[in-house]
Amino acid sequence: MSTLSVNPSVDQILAQMRVMRAAATDRMAAAPTPDAAPAVSFGAVLQNALGEVNQLQQTSSALKTRFELGDPKVDLTQVMLAGQKASLGFNATLQVRNRLLQAYQDVLNMPI
Template identity: 50%
Template structure:
């Protein structure tokens, strides 16, 4: 189970990097984070909602690219060969499945918190 969580987190980080967001403080080299704090500068890390929004936008872009490549292949475009279409399709499918898995885990975490006794 922890391997699947690590895998999903790795995919989210990859999507985050593709979208071009900055790395969270935990992923920065310690010297930069400590130096920023020592100088009084807050090291800005993206919020969870920004990271999630970026990941969803990345999934959407991957699906649109896949659809465009498939349509170009169907039209007989010379630049859209079958290998590119299949790779783009698998990438968008994997990204979508990872997003659904993250959503499921968030819903489960929400339900667990709501069911906690006070």
Template identity: 50%
Template sequence: MTDAISSILSQIRSHEMRTQGALGNVGAAGDAAPSNAVGGVQPAASNFQQTLSNAIDGVSKAQNDAGALQQAFEIGDPRADLARVMVAMQHSQVAFKAAVEVRNRLVQAYQEVMNMPI
């Protein structure tokens, strides 16, 4: 189970790196730099928040794409063959399960921190 979570987290990190690479160095221009950034470096909390938000958006996009492809197959679109529909549905299902596992781990970690003696 730990290997699966590590794999998911590495995929999230690589997705974040690709996203940052595609956007370029926006923070250097000052246009999109957050007001709470110190010396051009964002706090870890907002990086985590952005990474988690990107991951959730990716799961949502995968589910929407699979639904659209399924609907196209049902109406007889020749570009939507059964194999593509099944792969897209499996991809969205795996992404959702991974997101649920990450959420479960976060809740478990939060509960452990809250139960720590002060």
């Protein structure tokens, strides 16, 4: 029994690969392209993130105050979760600030 009859030839494999590539290219060309996302400035994104962190901290503070005053609708779990969310948001914001500051300093220290 000949090995050429059992194994496909290189030309056959290359032909199959070309057919598969053409089919994939046709599918990609026919796929609908997503609408372009509206351009958002970095400053707007940063300001929005800072606003969200501020809101988390205000919510945490308000829940702590309500719990301390004995509001029956606020339990310790809510207070602790709100505090952790505010802390996590603040720490993430602090890390972003530190990285931005480091990038700024790296750019300033680049040789011209």
